[in-house]
Amino acid sequence: MALTKEDIINAVADMSVMEVAELVEAMEEKFGVSAAAAVVAGPAAAGEAAEEQTEFDLVLTGAGEKKVNVIKVVREITGLGLKEAKGAVDGAPATIKEAMSKDDAEAAKKKLEEAGASVELK
Secondary structure (H helix, E strand, C coil): CCCCCHHHHHHHHCCCCHHHHHHHHHHHHHCCHHHHHHHHHHHHCCCCCCCCHEEEEEEEEEECCCCCHHHHHHHHCCCCCHHHHHHHHHHHCEEEEECCCHHHHHHHHHHHHHHHCEEEEE
């Protein structure tokens, strides 16, 4: 017969502190984990996740000297038509794309900088 979670909880509740400590030690050894690391990492990881920005806005701050190349990259990133992309580049500083993932934003920033533009992530 398999033990239920409730049976296990009741058994642990009846143990002394020393017995619980030994149980934890035995579980760490059996499963190759550390209970202390899990307890410490849990709240710290949650705090870091709350502070870390997950969405970025790609802002074109200047077109540079190779405006045609920048317009091509803006069209590639946004899917805008030629006229709209040219308007965005001419209207710099302008937000090119909003709510991008970090990886996508970094890749787009790199492409625009290679084309000669100056770009910020916000």
